[in-house]
Amino acid sequence: MNKHLVRFLIRNYPFKKGRGSLIAYAMKHVSGMNISADAFGNRFLLDLDNYIDCRMFLEGSYEQHDIMILTRCVEQYDCRYFIDVGANIGVYTVPLAAHSRVRKVYAFEPDPRNYAQLTANIFLNRRHDKVTAYHLALSAEPGLGTLHTASEPNRNESGKFNTGANSLIFNPERHTGSGVEVQTQTVDALIQLEGQNIAVKIDVEGHELSVLRGMKNCLAKNRCVIMVEAFDERFEAVNDYLHESGYKLCGDSQLSKFNYVYVTDERRHIP
Template identity: 30%
Template structure:
């Protein structure tokens, strides 16, 4: 403040606040409120198995306790469906509540899906959706994570369940909080297929852990040469995952086609390049 041409030392200087920053703060608060309420309602629906709605997906119509058709029309799901035959074995790594697994099983009774989900609550929701569709003979739910080494790791359960992961940074994106930290089993992909049929196609969406999945599946990539659809994550994370995944796939003899939000990795030959 200027009083008679001099600076008033008692004046309070209020910093200018841009309209953009106010709008951003309001948007963040509204998003947190909306998502928080949505997840609370969805958890109630799953817990009591009240309403399994019919939802149209790229693979056909399924029932789900989700309250809206989340990811059912995704381009990645369309690309995955296009690369699966009627009797394909598909590994859905990071299956979440089963959107992709259900869609892939919907129209093909002889297709087999191994749905891998480490989050205990989410794996329960996945199992509920499998039951609602009567797909117990088509979808095998594996309650574990996949990584470079077998063992046990702490898993961060997010208040926005789809963000849950082994990395706290992943679980706290979009203003979410870590609701709990629970130890979960982790297996190598190479060990997992010793107990099941080898994959024709693998989908990987694991919130920043894709490189670990690939490291634990080196033998699978070299011997069985599955097609891989991978969603590389860098949003809110350290940003290194895409580069590491690209190197691992290239070294294993895969050619990568980059789409808007995911990669399609096809083997360049029937055996790995050495």
């Protein structure tokens, strides 16, 4: 199957109905490595045997609307810094680093495979002067942890690896029994900013509360806009912690499922 022809058909498919089935079929029939431009004009080294990479190749982006929402937040709240927790291959890091208003990006990714692609994609887009990438996991305290590996391709519907589902929190329905030992650290130990407007994205597959506890000073001493993924069973704890820290939930029905945005002033809203 010609993967470039398939990509063209999907990106130009005019109907909502049937689009999901077309993408699901295509994902099972494209593979290999590819350098491809996303919807924002950034170049990415993609492994088409990996779920997120394949979606980016076929559709032009992954969580495109959420990236656009966060970009508008950067503009409205004049955010000069971006902290990407669970940066994966740079899906958010690269486009946010391209924004003229953002001075500095801190990207954190513990998975060795993802981190290798993250640094490659930073280099491909000539953002190495603006982005500092860390090969570690963020948590509530420094130490060591086990990054649990997502299920094998034959155990999920897409037939792809999904390194984006790797987590410090073991889930028998999503992870194999294997994992890799990773270093853990806190935001507060690594980033000392005060009085700044900061955009934050947290996607750590269940470990978000620990990440937030490890950035207590950052949240208190700065004005942050936080996009956090929180599954249903963990949402209440995350919401309570951020509320106690002075942050309010603001809604946008178009955000991807389980993604939420918090700001420091309840009168603010997502642009």
